[in-house]
Amino acid sequence: MKETILVEHLEKVFYSQNDMEIIALTDMNLRVPENEFLCILGPSGCGKSTLLRIIAGLEKASSGRVFYNGREHTKPCREIGMVFQSYSLMPWLNVLDNIALGLEFAGVSKPERMAIAREYLDMIGMSNFGKAFPYELSGGMQQRVAIARALANNPDVLLMDEPFGALDAYTRIIMQKELLRIWEQRKKTIIFVTHSVDEAVYLADRIILMSGNPGRIKKEIAITIPRVRERSNPRYGELTSELLALLEGA
Amino acid sequence: MQKTFNKLILSLILPALLLIVWQLSAWQAQNATVLPTIGRVLENFIHATDNFIGLGSIPRNIGVSLIRVLSGYTVGVLIAVPLGVLMGYSKTIQQIFETFVNIFRPIPPLAWQPLALAIFGMASIATLFNMPFGQQYVFWGNFKIAMVFLIGMGSFFPVVANVMFGVQSVRQTLIDSARVLGASEKDIFFKILIPAAAPSIINGLRVGLAIGWACLVGAEMLPGSVAGVGYLITHAYELARTDLVITGMICIGGVGALLDSIFRIIANKYFSWESKTR
Ligand SMILES: Nc1ncnc2c1ncn2[C@@H]1O[C@H](COP(=O)(O)OP(=O)(O)O)[C@@H](O)[C@H]1O
């Protein structure tokens, strides 16, 4: 299978205030085939966000390279979308205008982009909230809008940085189901960062387990449980405990 | 309804107290040059359209002052807003201008008076546009470039500082989100930074106008002025007409508060998202 994202020998060093070196990532290598749902799992501070930001082109690598469809990728572009953990909506735009923002940047005419935005608004089940402003929405609703905004741009790759981290357990489960449905429907390559073992086992085709100091890949596990996955499935429980044990040693 | 009424009552307590103290002190002083009674000052407002000490009516003086302040303010703002935005946007531009701005900022605008006079002399809007002599010329001759400069100086610094701060404090996540949605540098500038900083920009404009308006009396002390509330105050003082001085002060305070509330209304109407966003 053709790979969509390829990461080669990626290294990222930050310098702290007192010029101390912080090695956020070292020798990261990653192949993400087309239409894969990849989860990156790891303790906080292990460099997950940094990896995603470099893939998005928001941050420069210290060394190593990122390829998208075989070409080196260094700058953000609309083919690679990203959903942040929280508070990423433009507070001065209403929900519809937020969803349509990427299309506005792309020069899509107003009636056309509004029609598309409405379609995604319906998809996230918020048809009545088009004119609402972000401050009028709960955290879960804001996050749904952020996802709709990323999807409305019809990106090829979707990078998601703990997008459900700020949500309550119930909303989170609903959103996970919803995301899988969209992924199956629209066929996208998704790199999904989380520190929740359960979330990773529920969502992923494959899990990359990272460990910190310095951030690197510790293990790779393919999840072959057929979807929709039942949390009561014994295989599900086994994988979860295995990963938890690995995380503890990470 | 009850709430608005309570708010009104609360906001009127201190002004009422001030009036009582004023009136009691005036009776005590028994000297209209030291402190006239409220009645004397009220009289001036009742006869606002009279010709006061040869300077014309109160509305006319307010009008002249308003034009002065607004022209100085406009010039100051037209330079300050783009500069502030650019300084907030680019570290390099900030470094080029920051020290320069910081050196001039603490200088009170009125300290520029002698220099303003030396540089601009008696030049006015009338001479600037080469108007032919006549009624128009006399009217526009009231608006000396030196005054416009002083008021512009007063408005300039708070606007630059607020605008720069506003642009700099735009959350990185918003900029990053726009970039991954495919925003060009121009989009980031006009569709993210400017709207995100708009509440700070409006606040800067508001503070700038307040300070420009407060520079009025000083600016109108410059020679060549024969109208304006500031000049009215100076001239009334020379004639020991304290009641007129107070009348002028009330006009400045009232108009200033009015201008300020216009900005507040705009901010509440269009930028309420800012105070409501956590
Ligand atoms: N801008 C930065 N400057 C300095 N250090 C940073 C910066 N961003 C991240 N780091 C450091 O890099 C490491 C990885 O951070 P991050 O990628 O955010 O981890 P994660 O998302 O897995 O929690 C951490 O030690 C963090 O302190």
Ligand SMILES: [Mg+2]
């Ligand atoms: Mg993170």
